Amino acid sequence: MAKEITMPQLGESVTEGTIDRWLVEVGDQVNKYDPLAEVTTDKVNAEVPSSFSGTIKELVVKEDTTVAVGDLIAYIETNDEEGPEREQERENKEPKEAPSTKEQTGDSSMKTRYSPAVLALAGEHGIDLQQLTGTGRGGRITRKDVEAYVAGSATRSAPQKQEAKSAPSDVSEQRQEPQSLRAGDERVPVSGVRKAIANRMTQSVQEIPHAWTMVEVDVTNLVRYRERIKGSWKEKEAIR
Amino acid sequence: MAMMNYLGAINLALKEEMERDEKVFILGEDVGKRGGVFLATEGLYEQFGDRVLDTPLSESAIAGVGIGAAMYGMRPVAEMQFADFMLPAVNQIVSEAAKIRYRSNNDFHVPLTVRAPYGGGVHGALYHSQSMEAMFNSIPGLKIVIPSSPYDAKGLLKAAIRDEDPVLFFEHKRAYRLLKGEVPEEDYTLPIGKAALKQEGEDVTVITYGLSVHFAEQAAKELEETGISTHILDLRTVYPMDRDAIVDAAKKTGKVLLVTDDNKEGSVMSEVAAIIAEECLFDLDAPVERLAAPDVPAMPYASPLEKQFLVTKDKIQSAIQELAEF
Numbered sequence: 001m002a003k004e005i006t007m008p009q010l011g012e013s014v015t016e017g018t019i020d021r022w023l024v025e026v027g028d029q030v031n032k033y034d035p036l037a038e039v040t041t042d043k044v045n046a047e048v049p050s051s052f053s054g055t056i057k058e059l060v061v062k063e064d065t066t067v068a069v070g071d072l073i074a075y076i077e078t079n080d081e082e083g084p085e086r087e088q089e090r091e092n093k094e095p096k097e098a099p100s101t102k103e104q105t106g107d108s109s110m111k112t113r114y115s116p117a118v119l120a121l122a123g124e125h126g127i128d129l130q131q132l133t134g135t136g137r138g139g140r141i142t143r144k145d146v147e148a149y150v151a152g153s154a155t156r157s158a159p160q161k162q163e164a165k166s167a168p169s170d171v172s173e174q175r176q177e178p179q180s181l182r183a184g185d186e187r188v189p190v191s192g193v194r195k196a197i198a199n200r201m202t203q204s205v206q207e208i209p210h211a212w213t214m215v216e217v218d219v220t221n222l223v224r225y226r227e228r229i230k231g232s233w234k235e236k237e238a239i240r
Numbered sequence: 241m242a243m244m245n246y247l248g249a250i251n252l253a254l255k256e257e258m259e260r261d262e263k264v265f266i267l268g269e270d271v272g273k274r275g276g277v278f279l280a281t282e283g284l285y286e287q288f289g290d291r292v293l294d295t296p297l298s299e300s301a302i303a304g305v306g307i308g309a310a311m312y313g314m315r316p317v318a319e320m321q322f323a324d325f326m327l328p329a330v331n332q333i334v335s336e337a338a339k340i341r342y343r344s345n346n347d348f349h350v351p352l353t354v355r356a357p358y359g360g361g362v363h364g365a366l367y368h369s370q371s372m373e374a375m376f377n378s379i380p381g382l383k384i385v386i387p388s389s390p391y392d393a394k395g396l397l398k399a400a401i402r403d404e405d406p407v408l409f410f411e412h413k414r415a416y417r418l419l420k421g422e423v424p425e426e427d428y429t430l431p432i433g434k435a436a437l438k439q440e441g442e443d444v445t446v447i448t449y450g451l452s453v454h455f456a457e458q459a460a461k462e463l464e465e466t467g468i469s470t471h472i473l474d475l476r477t478v479y480p481m482d483r484d485a486i487v488d489a490a491k492k493t494g495k496v497l498l499v500t501d502d503n504k505e506g507s508v509m510s511e512v513a514a515i516i517a518e519e520c521l522f523d524l525d526a527p528v529e530r531l532a533a534p535d536v537p538a539m540p541y542a543s544p545l546e547k548q549f550l551v552t553k554d555k556i557q558s559a560i561q562e563l564a565e566f
Contacts, residue, residue: 117494120522137565143494143525144443207242 110138268319338381
C-alpha cells in the first residue's frame with residue numbers, strides 16, 4: 001500500500017523547505033532511512049530519509065519547489081499487511097465528500113428558512129422571496145442572494161457568479177506563464193542560501209546608516225612633475 | 241523602519257519610554273540582570289540601573305508596589321512572569337488599582353502598566369499557557385490591551401505606559417519570536433480602545449485578537465483563492481470594547497465568526513456575541529459562531545493534545561468556509 005512521505009521540520013523555527021534534488025526515481029527500491037531527496041532551507045541543507053522500506057510510487061513535488069513543513073512530497077509503496085484496512089478507510093473517506101456536493105444541487109430543505117437580514121432586505125425592497133434561487137446550504141436564500149437580486153436581474157446574476165468563481169483560477173494560470181522571457185534568458189530559482197543572503201542584504205541597507213565622504217584633488221601638477229622626471233629616472237635606474 | 245519580532249518591539253517600547261520619562265520604571269521577577277525569562281527587558285538594567293527592579297516571587301507585592309508608586313506619581317511597568325501567576329495579584333488589581341480613582345473622587349489615580357505573557361502553543365502545559373483576559377474583562381476601571389503584531393505591540397505598549405489609568409498588557413508568548421514585521425524606530429503610539437480593521441471582505445466577518453489575528457489572516461489568504469473573501473477585525477483592546485467597530489464589522493457581511501484561543505464559555509468573545517445580538521439582529525444572515533479552545537481545565541502538555549486544544553489556521557479556515565456556505 002502507498003504511504004506518504006512529508007516535508008520534515010529541519011529546525012525549530014523552519015516553516016518551509018525547497019526540494020533541491022530528488023535522489024530517487026519512481027520505481028526505485030528504497031530501504032528505511034535511505035536518503036530520498038536533498039532539501040534546502042535558509043538554515044540548513046539536509047537529506048530527507050525514507051520513513052519506510054518499499055518502492056517509490058510517486059514524486060509529488062518537483063525539484064526546486066518550496067513546500068511547507070508537513071506537506072506531502074512523495075508516495076512509497078510498501079508491502080505492509082495493514083493495506084486492506086487503509087484502503088477501506090479511503091473508500092469510506094471518498095463517499096463522504098460526494099454527498100456534500102449533491103446536497104447543494106438537490107436539497108432544498110432550507111429554501112424557506114429566512115434569516116433576519118434576508119427578511120429585512122426583502123421587506124425594504126418589496127421582494128417576493130419565492131422568486132429567488134438560494135445559493136446557500138440546502139438552497140437557503142442568503143443576504144448576498146437578495147442583494148444581487150436587488151442590484152440587477154436575478155437571472156443574469158446567477159451565471160455571473162459562476163464566472164466570478166472560475167475567474168481566480170484563470171488568473172493564477174495566467175500568472176504561471178513567463179511574462180517577459182526573451183530568447184537566451186534563463187530562469188534560475190533562488191536557493192535557500194541565496195534567499196537568506198538577499199534578506200540580510202536588504203536588511204543591512206534598511207537598518208545600517210550609509211555614509212560616505214569625498215575629497216576632490218587636482219593632480220595636474222603632480223602629473224607634469226612625473227612627466228618631467230620620468231626620463232632621467234629611467235636612465236638613472238636603467239629601466240627600459 | 242526595521243524588521244523586528246514582537247519581543248523586540250516590546251523591548252524597544254520599554255527602552256524608549258524609559259529614556260523619554262524618568263518616572264517610568266520596571267519591576268518584576270528576573271527582569272533585571274537576567275533580562276526577563278523571555279528577554280523582554282534585556283539590556284534595560286545595563287542602561288537604566290536601579291530603575292529596573294528584581295522583586296521577590298510575590299505577584300501580590302509586585303502589583304501592590306506598582307499601585308503605590310503609581311499613586312505617588314511614578315509610571316511603573318510591572319511584569320508578571322506568566323499571566324498564569326497573576327492570580328495572587330487579582331485582589332490588588334481588581335479591588336485597588338481599578339477602583340482608586342473612583343474611591344478617592346479623582347484625588348488619586350493609578351498610571352500602572354501590568355505586562356504578562358499569556359497563551360499556549362509552546363508546551364507550557366497547565367501553568368504556563370493560560371489566557372487570563374476573560375477574568376478581568378468585566379472590571380470597569382481596567383483596560384486590557386492585547387496586540388497582534390510587532391507594530392501594534394510597540395505603539396500600544398507606549399500608549400499603555402502613558403495612560404493615566406491601569407492597563408493590563410497581555411503578550412502572546414508564542415508570538416514573541418513567531419511574528420515579525422516592520423516597526424518604525426521613531427516615537428509613535430496607537431489609541432487604546434480602538435479596534436483595527438485588518439482587511440476588507442464580503443463573505444464572512446472574523447472578529448478576533450492576539451495571535452489568532454495572524455492565523456485568521458493566513459486562513460483568509462488561502463480562502464481567497466477559492467473565491468471566499470474575509471473581513472477581519474482585530475479588537476486590540478478587549479476591555480473596554482470598541483462597540484462601533486464590532487457592530488460595523490458584523491453588519492458588513494452578516495455572517496460572523498468570533499475567534500479566541502481562550503476557553504469558549506464566558507470568554508471575551510461571549511461579550512462580542514452579546515453586543516452583536518443587541519445591535520445587529522436585522523443584519524444577521526447566519527448564527528453568530530464562536531471558535532475557541534475547548535472547555536477543559538487546562539492546556540495539555542502532549543503535542544497532539546496541545547494541537548487539538550489550540551485554535552489553528554486550519555480550524556479557522558474550515559469555520560470560515562462553513563459560514564460562507566451557509
